[in-house]
Amino acid sequence: MTKEKYLNFILITYLIFIFVFIFTPIAFSVIFSFNSQRFPTIPLGNFSLEWYIKIFNDPGVWQAAINSVIVSLVTCILATFLGFCTAYSDYRYRFKFKGLYLALVLLPPTIPLIILALAMLAWLSKIGMSGQLWSIICAHSVLTAPFAMAIIRLRLNQIDPDLESAAWNLGGSEWATMRYVILPYCKPAIISSLCLTAAVSFDEFAISWFVSGLNKTVPVIILEIVQGNIDPQVNAIGTFVFFTSMTLVITAQIFFLTWQMKGKNK
Amino acid sequence: MKPTKNNLNIYSLTFRLPIIIWQLLFFVGPVLFMVAMSFFLVKNYRMTEAFEFINWTKMFSKNYFWDSYWFTIIIAGTSTLLTMLIAFPASFTLAFKVSDNIRRWAIFMLIIPFFTSYLVRTFSWYVILAEKGVINAFFSYLDLGPFKMLNTHIGTLVGYMTLTLPLVIILQTVTMANIDRNLIEAAYNLGCKPKSIIQRVIIPLSKTGFIIAAVFCFILSFGDFVAPFYLGGSQEPTLPILILDTTKSGQQWPRAAVVAIVMMITLFSIAFIGIMTAYSKSFKK
Amino acid sequence: MTTKKNNRRNFLKLSGATALSIPFVSRAWASTVELNMLAWYGHGEPDIVSEFEAANNVKFVPKYYAGGDNMLALIAQSPPGTYDIILSDAEFVQQLNMAGYIEDLEPSDYPFDDMLHEDFTKFPGHWANGKLHSVMVRGGHLGVSYNKTVISEEEAQSYSCFWKPEVKGKVGHFDWHLPNLGMMSLYKGNGSGLWDLDNKKWQAVQDVTMSLRSQVGGYFDYGGTFNSLKNGEMLAMCGIGDWITGVLEKDGAPVGSVIPKEGGIQWTESYCIGKGTDKVDIIKKFINYMLSPVGQVKSAQMAAYPGFCITKAGRAALIEADPKEAKRSHQMEGMPNDPIALINDGRIHYRDIPKQQTLEDWNDFWSEYKNA
Structure with a gap:
């Protein structure tokens, strides 16, 4: 027994070490954002809000933040809708060329972003759709729909096989069954899918840089600063976005948990 | 319920068609156009539509193209192997050694990195790994170092892992946590040693999830530009760097498209083989 | 006591509202003209353009590229007239011109008689068939x-x-x-x-x-x-x-x-006017602003990366305004590494x-x- 305790101790230590590895860059990014040095080095300079003041006073950053919110909101709704439809089709039906159908949906994430970006730019400008906010939205929805599909498909797997047919036997139409049985059942998966696709879209810079034209999103601004003259504004933007999105996610999580608890108590 | 046989009505098409139309417009369209573009010509900085194989023959005849190709496969493969191995003990702990509640929070914590900019995290590593950086400052207290980590393969691998490790741990943990505990219990009661439980019960049962995690890890590393460029100093250049370089030679997008298509075919094949193996029902002893 | 509390609450409310609205105030001017700029990083940042923006009620919307090829690709993939003003490396001006992406310029609009070196007035590639296409503003x-x-x-x-x-x-x-x-x-x-x-x-x-x-x-x-x-x-x-x-x-x-x-x-950065823009006058004014002593000093002190002055008046203004920087970058006549002297000595290409x-x-x- 003591041997197992010893082993557990090692494993937990290892786990903590892994978390340290994952969170080190995030922590340092936060530290550098409050550091007065133009080029962060060790030892640190003084505490400073300079970089926050800079980004706060830059209307370009605000515009980018608004663009990012629009893009990720529309993308997550579109991608989740597409993902749900596909997952349901896969779950419910057998049809010809189903393999091809699924490949069509699942392939985009296997293409490196930089290639997808290049192809998207060439294609969208060919059909006269480049340089707009919705160019980014179209591209991002293609990229994230497979994630939505995967999450929702997993949930559909857990559904009681007889549930849907039972609803039909009780006289519900297919549409009503969808509305009152399937959708409520998938609700948690749909919410997770909305969050995940929004997060992926919110941090994507390669495609956005290529197709956005003058409509920058936050990651595009970060990329421009990193390529141009790297300064801690990127840390300030990163930290600000991080805490904002974390607040939203945690709020949503807590809201979701209490809502679930209430449901159980009924 | 078994999947219903194909019946085309408004209800079924409502769910089947949207993605087909959407992907044709914004996925198949771009990819096909890129394939077409690889046959275009560039004259005086301007792309002209044509059907010539010159871009393909030129790229394939260059040694640097093949050097980059194999290097990218090797480094992405190494990254995948290392990430899977490094992740396993952590995922194992999360799946079997902690309470459900802690596991939920841990997974939540692992999602956090997705909400921070990958570029910003990379920029932080830059300062941490530098010869005058945080890690070497620590080593110098111990009278060790300095160790060169930036602009080497170590830098590249750290960058890749920044991107992939959280995802791989999540996938591994979820897979292992879903294994029926009774099976493990049974194996234990039958006198199996922990080591052989892992080898004979846990790993075979998590095969699908593990392969999918590995495939994802490989795809992300193979296509990532940021880590090999900013942390690896392009030593040596991977294919994504080669794509960007190619576009710097007087609008050579067609040749960049050649590189892109080769990358795509490689990744398709690997993903296909991976998924085939993942879902194949082989019962090994 | 209650009034005090109320006041404080009102104050908090008010300051919260102000804080939230600050970033939007600047765009509240309905008549602000937006100028789309394609440039290297830094040229559309506040340290360079904010004074000009305030004085002329315009707003720059910059898109930053990383290299001349990158720039050409962005222009090629955007509808004509997308970019009002383009900052280009000198050697790419020819390509821009040949592809028909930029407008002809009127030489008399620009202070060519004040250039520090005569090469800058007839910069290679900026003229074609006796027509001017681009004006150099800085170099390094x-x-x-x-x-x-x-x-x-x-x-x-x-x-x-x-x-x-x-x-x-x-x-x-x-x-x-x-x-x-x-x-x-x-x-x-x-x-x-x-x-x-x-x-x-x-x-x-x-x-x-x-x-x-x-x-x-x-x-x-x-x-x-x-x-x-x-x-x-x-x-x-x-x-x-x-x-x-x-x-x-x-x-x-x-x-x-x-x-x-x-x-x-020598790298040389030049401004061009994008083909099809309807904001020619204000862009002309901006290019002249960048060539004026004020603009030249801003360019020499640019936060992203400094470039040396190319007009006599600009250099004089820099020596006056920031002698330390002028000295550090050798922009004084008689200094052995004066960039203009180096050009005259034939050491710069x-x-x-x-x-x-x-x-x-x-x-x-x-x-x-x-x-x-």
Whole structure:
């Protein structure tokens, strides 16, 4: 027994070490954002809000933040809708060329972003759709729909096989069954899918840089600063976005948990 | 319920068609156009539509193209192997050694990195790994170092892992946590040693999830530009760097498209083989 | 007590509302004209444009590119008239013009009689068939950029210092073939013929470049170049000059740039007016603003990267406003490294594209070199 305790101790230590590895860059990014040095080095300079003041006073950053919110909101709704439809089709039906159908949906994430970006730019400008906010939205929805599909498909797997047919036997139409049985059942998966696709879209810079034209999103601004003259504004933007999105996610999580608890108590 | 046989009505098409139309417009369209573009010509900085194989023959005849190709496969493969191995003990702990509640929070914590900019995290590593950086400052207290980590393969691998490790741990943990505990219990009661439980019960049962995690890890590393460029100093250049370089030679997008298509075919094949193996029902002893 | 509380609450409310609305106030002016600018990073940042914006009720919307090819691609993939004003490296102006992306300019609109050097009035590629297409606004010189703790100023007088054993694995490249191979060409003694290489000379340039490979520690974009020179990861850097080290020097790093005896290269940035814009007048005004003493001083002090003044009045204003920076960058008559004196001495060559090879040839070699 003591041997197992010893082993557990090692494993937990290892786990903590892994978390340290994952969170080190995030922590340092936060530290550098409050550091007065133009080029962060060790030892640190003084505490400073300079970089926050800079980004706060830059209307370009605000515009980018608004663009990012629009893009990720529309993308997550579109991608989740597409993902749900596909997952349901896969779950419910057998049809010809189903393999091809699924490949069509699942392939985009296997293409490196930089290639997808290049192809998207060439294609969208060919059909006269480049340089707009919705160019980014179209591209991002293609990229994230497979994630939505995967999450929702997993949930559909857990559904009681007889549930849907039972609803039909009780006289519900297919549409009503969808509305009152399937959708409520998938609700948690749909919410997770909305969050995940929004997060992926919110941090994507390669495609956005290529197709956005003058409509920058936050990651595009970060990329421009990193390529141009790297300064801690990127840390300030990163930290600000991080805490904002974390607040939203945690709020949503807590809201979701209490809502679930209430449901159980009924 | 078994999947219903194909019946085309408004209800079924409502769910089947949207993605087909959407992907044709914004996925198949771009990819096909890129394939077409690889046959275009560039004259005086301007792309002209044509059907010539010159871009393909030129790229394939260059040694640097093949050097980059194999290097990218090797480094992405190494990254995948290392990430899977490094992740396993952590995922194992999360799946079997902690309470459900802690596991939920841990997974939540692992999602956090997705909400921070990958570029910003990379920029932080830059300062941490530098010869005058945080890690070497620590080593110098111990009278060790300095160790060169930036602009080497170590830098590249750290960058890749920044991107992939959280995802791989999540996938591994979820897979292992879903294994029926009774099976493990049974194996234990039958006198199996922990080591052989892992080898004979846990790993075979998590095969699908593990392969999918590995495939994802490989795809992300193979296509990532940021880590090999900013942390690896392009030593040596991977294919994504080669794509960007190619576009710097007087609008050579067609040749960049050649590189892109080769990358795509490689990744398709690997993903296909991976998924085939993942879902194949082989019962090994 | 209650009133006090109320007041405080109101105050909080009010300040909260103000804080939230600050970023939007600037865009509340309905009549603000937006100017789409395509440029290198920094040219549309507040330190350069905010005064002009306030005085003329315009707003710049910048899109930043990373290299001339990048710029051409962005213009090619956007509908005509997308970009009102384009900042281009001089050698790409010809391409912009040939592709029909830019408007003709009226020479009398610009202060050509005040230029510090007569080359700047008739800059190569800016004129075609007697018509002006672009106006130079600033420039900078590329030479040996080095860390002063390991390379002495004497050693830096030749490109051979890149081969010093002390900097093995510590020589960085700015990741673009043109300036790097141009420097190697100068090192091989090609002088003013640095871009015009026959097969034999081109081979010699390739050979000498390859011999540098084992010294090289990495290839970087501007962000990476800044960082690696600053934290000592790289001790010498090829393909850049004072516009990088100047920023770091001001930040206290022991780095500098000199023009070695084999000669240096000049980068030149010029403004063009995008084809199809309907905002010609205000853009003309902005280009003149950048050429005015105020604009020239801003350009010399630009936060992203400094460029030297090209008008006499601009230089005088810089010496007046910021003598320290003028001295640091040698922008004073009589200083041995005065950029204009260097041009007059024939030690500076304008960046160009290869004459006898294509850009693809150079880039092919560059890829080979990186993979070696």
